[in-house]
Amino acid sequence: MNKWIEQLKYGATRLFKKKISITVVAVLLLLCLISAVVWKMTTPKSYMGTWIWNASVLENQQQDILHFASQNRITHLYVWVNAANAQKETYQKFIEAASSNHIKVEALAGDPSWATLKAQKNIRQFLNWVKDYNASVNPQSRFSGVHLDIEPYLLPDWKTNQQPIVKEWMSNIVMISQTMRGSLPGLTSTADLPFWVNALKTPDAKENLSTWIMKRFDHISIMAYRDKGVGPDSIYELSNPLIQEANGLNKSVIIDVQINPVKEGSNTTFNKKGAVEMRRQMNKVQDKFYYSSALLGFAVHDYSAWRASDNVR
Numbered sequence: 001m002n003k004w005i006e007q008l009k010y011g012a013t014r015l016f017k018k019k020i021s022i023t024v025v026a027v028l029l030l031l032c033l034i035s036a037v038v039w040k041m042t043t044p045k046s047y048m049g050t051w052i053w054n055a056s057v058l059e060n061q062q063q064d065i066l067h068f069a070s071q072n073r074i075t076h077l078y079v080w081v082n083a084a085n086a087q088k089e090t091y092q093k094f095i096e097a098a099s100s101n102h103i104k105v106e107a108l109a110g111d112p113s114w115a116t117l118k119a120q121k122n123i124r125q126f127l128n129w130v131k132d133y134n135a136s137v138n139p140q141s142r143f144s145g146v147h148l149d150i151e152p153y154l155l156p157d158w159k160t161n162q163q164p165i166v167k168e169w170m171s172n173i174v175m176i177s178q179t180m181r182g183s184l185p186g187l188t189s190t191a192d193l194p195f196w197v198n199a200l201k202t203p204d205a206k207e208n209l210s211t212w213i214m215k216r217f218d219h220i221s222i223m224a225y226r227d228k229g230v231g232p233d234s235i236y237e238l239s240n241p242l243i244q245e246a247n248g249l250n251k252s253v254i255i256d257v258q259i260n261p262v263k264e265g266s267n268t269t270f271n272k273k274g275a276v277e278m279r280r281q282m283n284k285v286q287d288k289f290y291y292s293s294a295l296l297g298f299a300v301h302d303y304s305a306w307r308a309s310d311n312v313r
Contacts, residue, residue, distance in 0.1 A: 047297025115152030145188035229284030
């Protein structure tokens, strides 16, 4: 009888502990879910950027640009700056008006040749121009960051001389990173990169080139140019490896989509499908990365093509 009672007590104790364990697991899962929901609710509105390659439109199309930006929930404008002939007045009033509409403006520059050492003079000229400009205007009229579009793989000798080009590109990135920290504190730095950059290695083969670059910029902007959000050969599939890489580095990634007509193939642009479908596909990608802290948002290339789309949102 006593033995039977002891066995009953033992069984009851095990059952009790099992129920407690299940309850603890359930509570932890619930807390994780609540944390994710709260994080989403308290996160600022989604990042949305676009490129403006012709700075002259800032003066004669200011209201149209800002209205379009408001209608399409654009938070960042990347505006071209040619430091050789840029005029302060071209940017000052526009940036101030954009700031009043809670839109940040970044100084956009770059060229494939900027991956070579001989272009360091041009890079410094651009960075110095941004520094001098910001120092000469009120805070509301200042650039919030620097956005670089270099694309060294467009150089004619990229395929035959890749490693030397990569070395020089890396040297220029180090110079840019050091200049940003020393002369442009408080400004964000962003680099446009192809989705396949993680397939390249640093010259010493110690890490992916994408990892090395991420460590030296605040954000990277992935040119994941496809016309569908999910599935094989999609925006999600092309950008996911770099998103996962950024997660491990605590870095932020912007996913770029194309709406310009292009020669590369119809599946790389939303030019024919239009802006409404583009937005729908971006939402699918965002849903796939719902729990990823690395995804900062999206950018559409570019403003003029997006504006001209026949079915803007």
